[in-house]
Amino acid sequence: MDRFTRNYSIVLGLVILLALGFWVKSVWQPKVWELDEILTSHPSLSTYPYQFRVRAFKDGIAVISTPRSFDVPAIRFLEIINPKVAGKSQDDPAMIAAQQDLIDHQKLAMGLMLGQPGVTSVDWELDTQWLADHGVHRSNSQ
Incomplete structure (x- = not known):
């Protein structure tokens, strides 16, 4: 192996190891x-x-x-997880109960997190993958 090939292989190996290290650090949580x-x-x-x-x-x-x-109203999600409320208006008692159930579960999740050591606040992130998997796209809901 000539000098250039050896040096190139060493540098390439180091770059790959460095990239692998950054990747492991980003997924290790x-x-x-x-x-x-x-x-x-x-x-x-x-x-x-x-x-x-x-x-x-x-x-x-x-x-x-x-x-x-705000981009994807709760009613779109609730119609998927609870077909009994599909097509009902937002002020229908069944829809109101389904919305309250969602709120209660979100509050429970938030409370569980806030009760953990080191957790000072909770932010919410829209689960676009779950919505897309169930046929809901932001552009369809507006």
Whole structure:
């Protein structure tokens, strides 16, 4: 092996190792896994049709996935997880009960996170993947 090939191979190997190190550091999030386990193992949250998940944790802020936002109204999500409310108006008692159930589960998830050491606040992140998997796109809901 000539000198250039040897040096090139060493530099290339170091670049690959460095990239691998950055990748491992970005996916290695034991605190996220620990917080997520709390949500997924809770009896009430684990039986709800939507599984709230911890997406990130940094500087005391836990980021939890949610199926609703201003872009995607709760009614679109509720019609998917509860076909009995499909086509009902927002002021229908069944729809109001379904919305309250969602709110109660979100509050429970938030409360569980805020009760954990090191968690000072909770942010919500729209779960666009879950919505897309269920045929809901932001452009369709506006």
